Amino acid sequence: MRIILCGFGVVGQSLVKLLDSRSEDLYAKYGLKPRIVGVIDSKGSAVNTSGLDLRNLVEVKKKFGTVKNYADTKNSWSGIEMLKNVEADVLIETTASNYKDAEPGMSHITTAMKKGMHVISVNKGPLALAFPSLMELATYNQVMFKFSGTVGGGTPILDYAKNSLSGERITSFAGILNGTTNYILSNMTTGLSFEDALKDAKNKGYVEADESLDLDGLDAAAKLVILANWIMGMKVTMPDIDCTGIRKVTTEDIKKAAKNNCSIKLISSCNKQLAVKPKEISNNDPLCVNGTLNAIAFTSEHSGTQTIIGKGAGGTETASSILRDLLDIRKEIVRD
Amino acid sequence: MRIILCGFGVVGQSLVKLLDSRSEDLYAKYGLKPRIVGVIDSKGSAVNTSGLDLRNLVEVKKKFGTVKNYADTKNSWSGIEMLKNVEADVLIETTASNYKDAEPGMSHITTAMKKGMHVISVNKGPLALAFPSLMELATYNQVMFKFSGTVGGGTPILDYAKNSLSGERITSFAGILNGTTNYILSNMTTGLSFEDALKDAKNKGYVEADESLDLDGLDAAAKLVILANWIMGMKVTMPDIDCTGIRKVTTEDIKKAAKNNCSIKLISSCNKQLAVKPKEISNNDPLCVNGTLNAIAFTSEHSGTQTIIGKGAGGTETASSILRDLLDIRKEIVRD
Numbered sequence: 036m037r038i039i040l041c042g043f044g045v046v047g048q049s050l051v052k053l054l055d056s057r058s059e060d061l062y063a064k065y066g067l068k069p070r071i072v073g074v075i076d077s078k079g080s081a082v083n084t085s086g087l088d089l090r091n092l093v094e095v096k097k098k099f100g101t102v103k104n105y106a107d108t109k110n111s112w113s114g115i116e117m118l119k120n121v122e123a124d125v126l127i128e129t130t131a132s133n134y135k136d137a138e139p140g141m142s143h144i145t146t147a148m149k150k151g152m153h154v155i156s157v158n159k160g161p162l163a164l165a166f167p168s169l170m171e172l173a174t175y176n177q178v179m180f181k182f183s184g185t186v187g188g189g190t191p192i193l194d195y196a197k198n199s200l201s202g203e204r205i206t207s208f209a210g211i212l213n214g215t216t217n218y219i220l221s222n223m224t225t226g227l228s229f230e231d232a233l234k235d236a237k238n239k240g241y242v243e244a245d246e247s248l249d250l251d252g253l254d255a256a257a258k259l260v261i262l263a264n265w266i267m268g269m270k271v272t273m274p275d276i277d278c279t280g281i282r283k284v285t286t287e288d289i290k291k292a293a294k295n296n297c298s299i300k301l302i303s304s305c306n307k308q309l310a311v312k313p314k315e316i317s318n319n320d321p322l323c324v325n326g327t328l329n330a331i332a333f334t335s336e337h338s339g340t341q342t343i344i345g346k347g348a349g350g351t352e353t354a355s356s357i358l359r360d361l362l363d364i365r366k367e368i369v370r371d
Numbered sequence: 372m373r374i375i376l377c378g379f380g381v382v383g384q385s386l387v388k389l390l391d392s393r394s395e396d397l398y399a400k401y402g403l404k405p406r407i408v409g410v411i412d413s414k415g416s417a418v419n420t421s422g423l424d425l426r427n428l429v430e431v432k433k434k435f436g437t438v439k440n441y442a443d444t445k446n447s448w449s450g451i452e453m454l455k456n457v458e459a460d461v462l463i464e465t466t467a468s469n470y471k472d473a474e475p476g477m478s479h480i481t482t483a484m485k486k487g488m489h490v491i492s493v494n495k496g497p498l499a500l501a502f503p504s505l506m507e508l509a510t511y512n513q514v515m516f517k518f519s520g521t522v523g524g525g526t527p528i529l530d531y532a533k534n535s536l537s538g539e540r541i542t543s544f545a546g547i548l549n550g551t552t553n554y555i556l557s558n559m560t561t562g563l564s565f566e567d568a569l570k571d572a573k574n575k576g577y578v579e580a581d582e583s584l585d586l587d588g589l590d591a592a593a594k595l596v597i598l599a600n601w602i603m604g605m606k607v608t609m610p611d612i613d614c615t616g617i618r619k620v621t622t623e624d625i626k627k628a629a630k631n632n633c634s635i636k637l638i639s640s641c642n643k644q645l646a647v648k649p650k651e652i653s654n655n656d657p658l659c660v661n662g663t664l665n666a667i668a669f670t671s672e673h674s675g676t677q678t679i680i681g682k683g684a685g686g687t688e689t690a691s692s693i694l695r696d697l698l699d700i701r702k703e704i705v706r707d
Contacts, residue, residue, distance in 0.1 A: 053673065065538070189674025191535035199527035199535055202401070202698045203691055321664070321680040324657055337389065337691035338525025338681065344657040345677035355539055355673035362538045 036069050036365060037084075039121060039152075041114045041143045042129035043076040043102055046157055046184070048093055049350035050127070050357050055089040057358075067365050073121045079103025079111040082121055114143045118150065125153045125364060127357060131244075132160040134253050134273060144169065148176045155360040157184035157353055163257035167270040179367060181360035186212065186258045189352025190345030191359065192331055196266045203335040205266060207306035210331030211324065212258040214347040215241045215249040216281045216301045220313075221325040223289050224298065229282070241327060251280035252301060252311040259303040259311060262331075267305060277310040284313050298323055372405050372701060373422075375457060375488075377450045377479045378465035379412040379438055382493055382520070384429055385686035386463070386693050391425040393694075403701050409448075409457045415439025416448040418457055450479045454486065461489045461700060463693060467580075468496040470589050470609060480505065484512045491696045493520035493689055499593035503606040515703060517696035522548065522594045525688025526681030527695065528667055532602045539671040541602055543642035546667030547660065548594040550683040551577045551585040552617050552637045556649075557661040559625050560634065565618070577663060587616035588637060588647040595639040595647060598667075603641060613646040620649050634659055 040047055054061070054069050061067045070086035078101035081087055087105065095105045103109050118126065126147035130140045137160035144161050147154050154173070156162065161169060162182055173180035186192050196205060211217050218241055222232040233250070236242050248254045256276040263269040281301050292299050297315040300323065304310055316323050321342040324330045329347030334340045346352050376383055390397070390405050397403045406422035414437035417423055423441065431441045439445050454462065462483035466476050473496035480497050483490050490509070492498065497505060498518055509516035522528050532541060547553050554577055558568040569586070572578050584590045592612040599605040617637050628635050633651040636659065640646055652659050657678040660666045665683030670676045682688050 189671075190677050191531075191674075194535040195527075195531055199530040200695075202397075202695045319661065321657070321660055321666075325655065328657070330657075335525075335691075337694075338527075338688045339685070341526050341679065341681035343677065343679050346675040349675070352674045355671075358673075359536075359538045 036067065036125060036361070037072045037123040038069055038125045038127055039073040039117055039123045039147070040071055040127045040129065041075050041117070041140075042131070042158070043074050043096060044129065044131070045350040046353045046357075047074070047076075047129045048096060049354035050129070051089050051093055053351065053354045053358060065362055065365065066369070067362060069361060072123050073117045074102045075112065075114045075117055076101050079109060080117055081105035082110055082112070082117070084121065114139055115146055118143060118146045118152075123152060125155060125361070128154065128156040128158045128161075130158055132158050132163075132248070132254070132257065134160055134163055134248070134257065137161040137164045141165065145172060148172050148178050148180070151176055151178060153179040153181075153364050155181045155357055155364070157182070157357060159185045159254070159257040159261065163260045163273045166260060166264040166272060170264070179364050181363060182261065183360050184353040184356035185261050187329055187331070187343075188346055188348045189355045190329065190343060190347065191356065192343055193262070193265055194359070195343060196262070196333055200333065200335060200338070203338055205333050205335050207304070208262065208266070208331060208333045209302050209304035209306070209322065211300050211322065211329055212303045212331065212347065213249055213252070213255040213301060214327035214329055215243070216252075216255070217325070217329070218327045220281060220284065220289070220299055220301065223284070223286055224293065226286060228286055229284060250282055252278045255301060255303045255311045259305065259309055263305050263309055271309060275309055277308060277312070279312045281313055372403065372461060372697070373408045373459040374405055374461045374463055375409040375453055375459045375483070376407055376463045376465065377411050377453070377476075378467070378494070379410050379432060380465065380467070381686040382689045382693075383410070383412075383465045384432060385690035386465070387425050387429055389687065389690045389694060401698055401701065402705070403698060405697060408459050409453045410438050411448065411450045411453055412437050414447075416446045416453055417441035418446055418448070418453070420457065450475055451482055454479060454482045454488075459488060461491060461697070464490065464492040464494050464497075466494055468494050468499075468584070468590070468593065470496055470499055470584070470593065473497045473500045477501065481508060484508050484514050484516070487512055487514060489515040489517075489700050491517045491693055491700070493518070493693060495521045495590070495593040495597065499596045499609045502596060502600040502608060506600070515700050517699060518597065519696050520689040520692035521597050523665055523667070523679075524682055524684045525691045526665065526679060526683070527692065528679055529598070529601055530695070531679060532598070532669055536669065536671060536674070539674055541669050541671050543640070544598065544602070544667060544669045545638050545640040545642070545658065547636050547658065547665055548639045548667065548683065549585055549588070549591040549637060550663035550665055551579070552588075552591070553661070553665070554663045556617060556620065556625070556635055556637065559620070559622055560629065562622060564622055565620060586618055588614045591637060591639045591647045595641065595645055598639075599641050599645055607645060611645055613644060613648070615648045617649055
């Protein structure tokens with residue numbers, strides 16, 4: 036399976052390491068032989084139509100900060116150029132999410148689909164801004180479009196709701212979908228001010244380069260868009276979400292909640308309306324998890340409320356979700 | 372799809388009501404048209420090869436306490452006789468679990484498989500005592516064998532671990548798999564003695580007719596056997612479980628745990644060894660749920676620990692898991 040990898044940050048590198056470390060097992064157990072034929076990062080690209088050497092790729096990135104130096108003839112194709120010039124079966128899109136125009140991810144995905152490539156995206160931007168039309172484009176071009184890693188990192192929340200609950204009607208859901216804000220709010224229960232809790236989260240490397248994505252609820256809203264489209268069959272995008280972040284939550288609010296045996300959490304909910312808002316929830320609610328954990332509770336017609344809790348992010352975790360998507364694609368291709 | 376239903380207690384009746392209420396939707400959405408051609412309960416049976424009338428069936432059971440009175444010519448076939456004389460595609464086995472010889476469920480299942488019928492069992496007995504050989508029998512007879520409802524009721528724990536985490540290696544797991552003992556232990560944190568908490572659970576109808584199944588950990592152990600076989604690929608049965616129930620847990624133990632911000636829970640764990648034992652776990656652990664809730668935490672190689680929490684039992688919930696299995700079988704049949 037020939038793969039073009041756009042974006043080579045933490046997730047991209049974790050994926051390459053994962054594919055390398057499990058190559059024998061993946062072939063023996065699933066018949067999957069992934070060949071990465073092209074990689075781009077923000078500074079350049081590396082191409083080899085018979086497959087790049089994975090270890091070498093990681094070393095070059097580490098040494099030079101870009102994959103451009105992989106070969107002697109330095110390559111500086113953009114993602115679009117790569118996608119147009121190199122034949123591949125799957126695009127894995129891991130560039131940074133942005134909620135203004137979703138570029139460059141958006142162009143990567145549409146170019147790949149139009150060329151008949153299957154797409155795996157862990158970039159939430161394109162999905163948040165154009166989920167319905169991307170699904171249509173995928174259907175029109177008869178390609179698969181997978182995005183397990185966009186919600187819940189390594190925790191297969193989307194797959195759970197879509198497949199494990201088949202035959203059920205999910206009537207509503209609510210979740211803590213952003214680990215960074217959960218970490219900050221959890222820390223504030225010890226008396227820390229918002230500013231100090233934010234500083235601590237930054238020191239730990241939990242906060243996005245653009246802190247607004249976490250603090251103003253954009254990341255959580257993007258995930259809510261994906262869940263609402265995929266699980267509830269809604270056709271919505273970012274502007275449909277009523278979104279409030281955590282900047283105005285005070286230690287007073289948190290103390291007040293604690294008196295009622297409650298905590299304040301940034302809750303993304305889908306129950307008639309779509310909203311991201313700080314809310315008081317009972318400490319006894321399984322949804323009430325602390326630290327960087329994510330949690331989501333699905334309420335279904337016949338099986339009650341089911342909560343899934345897991346790490347919401349992390350390079351290895353997200354890489355493992357990409358691998359699941361790859362295996363799914365491989366399974367479908369073989370079936371045809 | 373022609374179905375023989377063995378056992379017509381809470382789960383069986385919930386299933387029939389569910390199939391009735393969703394018949395149009397199931398046909399439109401999944402192409403599933405279930406026809407129940409035979410039912411047995413402990414007192415008799417009802418047969419109609421073109422499909423029993425579901426509402427009538429429930430009414431007769433309500434009025435006479437048995438389905439025997441469904442038709443004028445009262446039918447008193449046993450399950451085995453029914454399975455031998457009536458043609459059907461699927462057996463749904465819902466008779467009571469027993470861990471001595473697993474009868475009559477065991478004979479129902481083996482008879483059905485030998486006749487080439489697919490089997491859905493929510494009866495844990497046969498699986499607990501003979502999981503490996505039942506799987507072999509199913510393979511040999513080329514039939515599907517499904518048992519989603521045996522663990523977690525309506526919460527699709529087995530499916531989650533097997534399918535949503537595909538490509539991952541689950542390295543260990545631990546869970547609260549019995550709601551009754553969890554209810555008792557949760558109640559004891561308020562200072563109630565074991566005896567009083569047990570009495571309360573009995574009044575609420577949470578305790579099995581044979582209370583030993585709950586209190587001595589047999590139900591939890593049976594679920595552990597199923598998980599170990601299905602998810603970890605082990606070939607084990609009940610005698611392989613190191614099993615201790617909750618009869619010896621005192622309010623003192625629970626108070627002591629509370630001082631360390633911990634609770635005592637009956638934990639079924641698979642981590643090199645298979646054990647069911649009361650254990651102290653931190654109140655901050657997502658696994659630490661109260662009341663009749665079930666929870667299970669899977670630790671995987673790359674995606675960290677993921678916890679699923681849900682109602683572990685209930686007629687409607689378990690019926691919904693049977694429906695999921697039916698839909699899976701239907702999907703596979705269509706594919707062939």
